[in-house]
Amino acid sequence: MKNSTRWIIGGGAGLALLVGGGGVALAVDAGDGDDRPDVALTGDALEQASEAALAHVGGGAVTDSEVGDEEGHYEVEVTLGDGGEVDVHLDEDFTVLGDERDGDERDGDEADGDDSAEQDEQVTGRDRDEAAAAALEAAGGGTVTEVEIADDGDAAYEAEVQLDDGTVAEVALDRDLTVTAVENDDD
Secondary structure: OOOHHHHHHHHHHHHHHHHHHHHHHHHHHHOOOOOOOOOOOOOHHHHHHHHHHHHOOOOOOOEEEEEEOOOOEEEEEEEEOOOEEEEEEOOOOOHEEEEEEEOOOOOHHHHHHHHHHHHOOOOOOHHHHHHHHHHHHHOOOOOEEEEEEOOOOOOOEEEEEEEOOOOOEEEEEEEOEEEEEEEOOOO
């Protein structure tokens, strides 16, 4: 009887260790996914994602891509004409979810009350496309580098257009996408 009791206790302890060890292995394996290598898009998926990303940012060159991005199903990195980079996040149907531009990364601990630390809300999808087209027409050409929700009460959208001569025009639009102001930034 003593031997069978030892086998039962020993077997139970072994089973507990095995199950516990498996749980630890699962916990280690179920990390945040950062250990996985980036997988680049190829073929038709790359073509469709690139087309959507370039339309979203108004042009540029696709310089990198990734499947399984943490902000969406796909990520496409676009280098703009001015050298800036934009990561465009897309869902599995190649619909733009949003973008992250150079300098948009913030640590969230900026509690000094400085409004410049706030990230402007980018306009995406059809609204962005229509606002960009109106801004390009008002500016007389160039490349739209950004369309965002306006932060003043007179306009609904603000678009930034890089002109061919290197200057930047800021175009304000109302909710109907009517241009309300165009300012050239000669910096």
